[in-house]
Amino acid sequence: MGNCCNFSSGSNGDDHPNAKNHLGRTQFSAVLSNRRLIQNDNSTSRGCSNHFGGTSSLFGPSSSNNHTSGNNTSTSFWGSENSHTSGVRDGGEFPRGEILNAPNLRVFTLAELRAATKNFGAGSVIGEGGFGRVYKGLIRAEGLNIAIKKRNPESLQGVAEWQSEVNFLGRLSHPNLVKLLGFRQEDSELFLVYEFMHRGSLDNHLFGRGANVRPLSWDTRLKVMIDAARGLNFLHSMEMKIVHRDFKPSNILLDETFTAKLSDFGLAKSFSSLDQTHVTTRVMGTLGYAAPEYIATGRLKVKSDVYTFGIVLMEVLTGKRMQDILRLLKQKSLTDWLKSNILNRGKIRMNMDAKLEGKYPTNLALEVAQLALKCIRTEAKVRPSMKEVLERLEQIEAANEKPADNNYNRRRVNRSLVVQQRNQPDGGQFD
Numbered sequence: 001m002g003n004c005c006n007f008s009s010g011s012n013g014d015d016h017p018n019a020k021n022h023l024g025r026t027q028f029s030a031v032l033s034n035r036r037l038i039q040n041d042n043s044t045s046r047g048c049s050n051h052f053g054g055t056s057s058l059f060g061p062s063s064s065n066n067h068t069s070g071n072n073t074s075t076s077f078w079g080s081e082n083s084h085t086s087g088v089r090d091g092g093e094f095p096r097g098e099i100l101n102a103p104n105l106r107v108f109t110l111a112e113l114r115a116a117t118k119n120f121g122a123g124s125v126i127g128e129g130g131f132g133r134v135y136k137g138l139i140r141a142e143g144l145n146i147a148i149k150k151r152n153p154e155s156l157q158g159v160a161e162w163q164s165e166v167n168f169l170g171r172l173s174h175p176n177l178v179k180l181l182g183f184r185q186e187d188s189e190l191f192l193v194y195e196f197m198h199r200g201s202l203d204n205h206l207f208g209r210g211a212n213v214r215p216l217s218w219d220t221r222l223k224v225m226i227d228a229a230r231g232l233n234f235l236h237s238m239e240m241k242i243v244h245r246d247f248k249p250s251n252i253l254l255d256e257t258f259t260a261k262l263s264d265f266g267l268a269k270s271f272s273s274l275d276q277t278h279v280t281t282r283v284m285g286t287l288g289y290a291a292p293e294y295i296a297t298g299r300l301k302v303k304s305d306v307y308t309f310g311i312v313l314m315e316v317l318t319g320k321r322m323q324d325i326l327r328l329l330k331q332k333s334l335t336d337w338l339k340s341n342i343l344n345r346g347k348i349r350m351n352m353d354a355k356l357e358g359k360y361p362t363n364l365a366l367e368v369a370q371l372a373l374k375c376i377r378t379e380a381k382v383r384p385s386m387k388e389v390l391e392r393l394e395q396i397e398a399a400n401e402k403p404a405d406n407n408y409n410r411r412r413v414n415r416s417l418v419v420q421q422r423n424q425p426d427g428g429q430f431d
Contacts, residue, residue, distance in 0.1 A: 097177075097234040103170030106182030108193055112139060113148055113184060120150065126200075129250070131161060131266065136196060145196035146181060151189065161266030162190045168242065168265040176231035178253055178263040197261065199254035206249055206353075207321055215355035220258050221316050222368075222400060226393045227260035228252050232309060233386040235262075236302055241271045243300060247308045248289050249315060271302055288322035293380055303380040309389060310375025317342060317369060319353025334376060342369040367396050 116137030117124040127134040132152035138145055151162070162183075169180035184191035199205070202224060205216050216224070228247075235242040244251075245267040253263050291307035294300050311322050318325065329337050341351045343366060349358065352365060371392050377383050384392070 097174035100171045105170050108182050108184045110184060110186050147194045147196045149192040164268055165192055165265050168268050174234045176227045176261050178261040197253035198256045199258060201250045202252040203249035206319060218356055218360035222397055224260040225316060226397060229390040229393055231262040232305055233390045236386045241302050243269045243302055244305050245269060247305055248286050249312060269300060292378055301380050303383045306375050306383045306386060310372045313372035318351055319355055338373055364396050364400055
């Protein structure tokens with residue numbers, strides 16, 4: 001739940017509770033007693049599920065328990081009555097992703113979270129976003145490093161995003177999705193507990209400042225974007241496609257080996273096919289990343305994520321935030337700027353990230369820029385799918401492993417990672 005913008009001034013939006021919508025003790029106690037989460041969504045959908053839907057409607061046939069009460073569909077929170085007492089999710093990975101039958105999440109005690117963070121002390125803060133502050137913690141008895149999101153009571157984000165994170169990340173397992181380990185609710189306070197990602201966010205490595213920030217090499221940037229593409233492709237390839245809706249560098253987290261994992265599913269939506277559309281009266285997301293059809297009409301599509309992926313590719317190439325690129329456009333469109341500044345062999349060196357120090361293969365940088373251009377096409381239907389984007393990036397990576405042009409001092413990905421890991425301090429998380 002990073003820094004998000006509401007692009008609409010309407011007060012009757014369907015996606016977010018307003019600032020007064022706090023979660024009261026009585027309401028949440030009822031939810032806990034029934035072992036389920038209830039979601040009401042007033043949005044208009046064309047063939048897509050509700051914001052969360054039941055677990056069956058969200059992910060296709062499942063053995064999870066679903067309950068209905070009136071017109072509300074309720075999601076089984078933990079599966080069996082006692083499963084919430086189980087430990088942290090298994091550390092085993094599914095190379096191609098896996099959908100769990102039911103969320104296997106730990107209910108942390110408030111005492112555990114306080115002890116892990118030295119009572120949420122200022123020294124434990126590693127980031128802050130739209131949902132609230134993020135703390136680094138350590139469960140000493142288990143030797144478990146964790147990251148804890150604690151909701152800011154003044155935040156416009158609240159129970160809806162909290163539930164979305166649980167319903168999506170609680171059941172999805174993939175090497176390129178961050179693991180949600182558990183949660184806590186204490187009166188009106190909401191907590192989410194994740195695996196700790198030692199290298200922080202891609203945003204910090206691209207745009208951060210200071211002695212603790214080291215620039216990423218070309219090889220590592222390529223690896224990170226392939227990992228991110230694998231994560232999005234997994235979300236888009238399921239029976240019920242999931243649109244992340246807030247894909248950006250601050251929501252791409254890096255582990256010790258610079259493996260990238262997608263985080264922050266507070267704005268995620270589910271669809272039953274690539275062609276279906278979700279219509280919202282409040283356009284939510286981050287300025288500069290939202291697809292044009294979504295901003296203009298409120299129509300969210302699966303390929304809205306593809307547009308955003310293209311934007312992030314541009315940031316990875318240039319080392320500039322999208323807001324800064326938009327200021328450079330003047331009278332040009334974004335596609336025209338990309339064509340004249342990055343896809344132009346005469347100007348590419350001037351516009352690539354200076355922190356790369358020219359150590360990249362120009363021909364492959366041009367191919368990545370060409371892929372970004374395809375992703376940011378105005379018409380969603382002509383953008384490539386994430387599967388096609390991933391395949392193209394993998395082809396570029398394969399070419400990157402071969403001897404490059406004379407102006408590029410080739411370094412393989414593995415060697416690059418080893419160099420960057422030496423004396424690299426822990427980075428922040430969930431910027």
